[in-house]
Amino acid sequence: xxxxxxxxxxxxxxxxxxxxxxxxxxxxxxxxxxxxxxxxxxxxxxxxxxxxxxxxxxxxxxxxxxxxxxxxxxxxxxxxxxxxxxxxxxxxxxxxxxxxxxxxxxxxxxxxxxxxxxxxxxxxxxxxxxxxxxxxxxxxxxxxxxxxxxxxxxxxxxxxxxxxxxxxxxxxxxxxxxxxxxxxxxxxxxxxxxxxxxxxxxxxxxxxxxxxxxxxxxxxxxxxxxxxxxxxxxxxxxxxxxxxxxxxxxxxxxxxxxxxxxxxxxxxxxxxxxxxxxxxxxxxxxxxxxxxxxxxxxxxxxxxxxxxxxxxxxxxxxxxxxxxxxxxxxxxxxxxxxxxxxxxxxxxxxxxxxxxxxxxx
Ligand SMILES: C[S@@+](CC[C@H](N)C(=O)[O-])C[C@H]1O[C@@H](n2cnc3c(N)ncnc32)[C@H](O)[C@@H]1O
Ligand code: SF4
Numbered sequence: 001x002x003x004x005x006x007x008x009x010x011x012x013x014x015x016x017x018x019x020x021x022x023x024x025x026x027x028x029x030x031x032x033x034x035x036x037x038x039x040x041x042x043x044x045x046x047x048x049x050x051x052x053x054x055x056x057x058x059x060x061x062x063x064x065x066x067x068x069x070x071x072x073x074x075x076x077x078x079x080x081x082x083x084x085x086x087x088x089x090x091x092x093x094x095x096x097x098x099x100x101x102x103x104x105x106x107x108x109x110x111x112x113x114x115x116x117x118x119x120x121x122x123x124x125x126x127x128x129x130x131x132x133x134x135x136x137x138x139x140x141x142x143x144x145x146x147x148x149x150x151x152x153x154x155x156x157x158x159x160x161x162x163x164x165x166x167x168x169x170x171x172x173x174x175x176x177x178x179x180x181x182x183x184x185x186x187x188x189x190x191x192x193x194x195x196x197x198x199x200x201x202x203x204x205x206x207x208x209x210x211x212x213x214x215x216x217x218x219x220x221x222x223x224x225x226x227x228x229x230x231x232x233x234x235x236x237x238x239x240x241x242x243x244x245x246x247x248x249x250x251x252x253x254x255x256x257x258x259x260x261x262x263x264x265x266x267x268x269x270x271x272x273x274x275x276x277x278x279x280x281x282x283x284x285x286x287x288x289x290x291x292x293x294x295x296x297x298x299x300x301x302x303x304x305x306x307x308x309x310x311x312x313x314x315x316x317x318x319x320x321x322x323x324x325x326x327x328x329x330x331x332x333x334x335x336x337x338x339x340x341x342x343x344x345x346x347x348x349x350x351x352x353x354x355x356x357x358x359x360x361x
Contacts, residue, residue, distance in 0.1 A: 001061060001126040003161050009054060014046045023051075025169035027058060028129050030136030061130035062087075072312070078326065079134065081127060085120065086326045088148055089131045096143040097135040099128055101159050102150025107182055107218050109203075111247055111278055111286050114149045114326075123150065125161035132166060143176040147201065149326065153184035160194055167196030175199045175240045182219040183227045192237050201243040201274075202231050206253045207261030215252075228265050235270045241307075242271045248294055249278050250287040259300060267305040275310050 003024070010020045022042075040048060060082060068076040073093040080086055087100040104120035105112070135141045144166060146152045152159040159179070166172045177198035181187050191197060206212050209223045222230075231242040244266065248254050266273060275298055277288040288294075294310055301308040 001057075001124045002158060003125045003129065003165055006054070006058070006126060009050065010047065013050045014044045016044075019043055019047060021169060024165060027133060028165050028170035030133050058126070058130065058133075061124075061127050062134055064134060075138070077134070079131065081123075083121075087123065087131075088326055089135060090148065091135055091139055091141075092143075092145075094143070095140050096145060097132060097141045098145045098148045099131040100148035100150055101128060101146055101152045101155050105150050106154060107151050107216060109182070109216050109219075111215070111249060111281075111284060113281050113283075116283075119154070122155045122158060125158040125165075128158065128162035129165055129170070132170065132172075142172065143178070144172055145178040145180065145201070146198075147178070147180040151182060151184075152179055153181045153187045156186055156190060160190065163198050164194065164196050167198070175238075178243070180243075180245065182216050183222050183230070184220050185222070188230045188234065192234065197238050199238070199240045199243070200231065200234050201245055202227055203245040203247075204228075205245070205247055207258060207265055211253070215249075224261075224265060228269065228271075231271065232269060242269070244271055244273045246273060246275050247278055248275055248289055248297075250289040250293075252286070254289045254293060254297060259297065259304075262301060262306055263304045271307065273301065273306055273308045275308060276313055277310075279313050 006024070007020055010023060015023070019042075043051075063080045065078040065080045065086060068078070070076065075091040077089045077091065078086055079089060081103070085103045087103055089100060090098040092098060101123055102119060102121070103123065104117040105114045106119040108115040108118070132141055132144055146159060163177050163179070167174050167177055174196050175198075177196065178201050179187070179191065179198040180201035180203060182203045187200075191200065203216075204212075204224060204227065205215055207224045212219070212224060213221070228244075231244070235242045246253070246262075262273065275294055277291070277294050278286050280286075280288060289297075298308045298310040
């Protein structure tokens with residue numbers, strides 16, 4: 001479901017713009033409407049009559065299947081969609097939430113579990129916001145990163161519609177909405193024109209164009225140089241630094257030639273380079289470099305003028321790689337650290353009545 005369909009239902013029931021804004025704001029902020037903030041009489045009678053069904057439909061958009069708490073304070077959530085597909089969201093430390101934008105992904109990055117299935121289906125803008133609503137029933141959420149399953153550029157209308165609502169009614173600061181992409185011309189055209197301009201994370205991974213084509217086989221053929229030039233332009237327009245994502249693969253993109261390439265491309269830019277050691281996946285042949293090697297790379301890049309952060313992806317101990325939980329649930333095997341909803345007894349369990357049954361299977 002898309003947000004435009006919700007607006008249409010509200011308008012058909014006689015909602016004026018002020019009512020529409022109010023109801024969408026309450027929903028996206030995780031409040032039940034009508035809330036204590038406004039008396040129900042504030043809404044026209046015809047509109048009030050459709051609210052119970054609308055509430056039920058919105059609550060059913062994503063259902064919590066299982067929760068995987070990690071020692072780092074993150075919580076990976078396996079969510080069911082109405083057609084039975086599953087996706088992942090991750091509650092991050094410091095009030096962040098990572099959401100999925102597609103079921104599967106067509107880019108097919110060779111180190112990513114999600115890329116292995118190809119694209120299964122798009123996620124609607126309302127389903128994206130519903131992930132935030134569900135996350136907010138468990139913890140406060142003030143930062144939303146579009147770094148879960150899927151390539152946001154391949155579902156651009158829906159992702160921008162969700163970003164617009166989260167950044168206007170949803171009480172998320174614009175620079176706390178982080179659009180992560182392999183890079184696509186449509187992104188550089190559309191984002192600068194949108195009312196809510198998110199921060200941009202570019203998944204670069206290598207400065208060698210030929211290697212990038214191998215690692216990201218169906219990413220648009222934009223050279224690393226051009227990607228950085230377009231990133232720079234967006235950083236100037238928004239005033240936010242670009243985040244460059246670099247999944248560290250031992251023996252592939254962790255050598256001295258890449259360090260020289262990074263310095264050549266990123267030195268002096270308004271940017272942060274995030275080095276993220278590869279999150280091991282059984283089925284894949286890649287390895288992560290040692291933590292010591294990763295630290296050495298970060299130190300050298302820093303010394304040579306590139307602002308570099310070494311990061312662990314959240315939830316390492318609980319299938320931290322994007323798409324692993326979904327793959328495991330498709331094989332119907334419980335992951336490490338998984339808690340069924342009945343064991344946790346959260347408010348979110350109330351949000352998704354059918355989910356507890358499914359989690360216990
Ligand atoms: C899952 S993608 C989703 C957003 C978008 N499709 C992209 O690639 O930027 C988010 C980030 O996860 C990283 N990633 C995917 N698989 C990984 C793995 N096994 N270990 C570490 N990072 C991984 C990607 O490189 C990317 O930077
Ligand atoms: S890393 Fe991103 S673009 Fe690549 S396959 Fe995974 S989700 Fe798709």
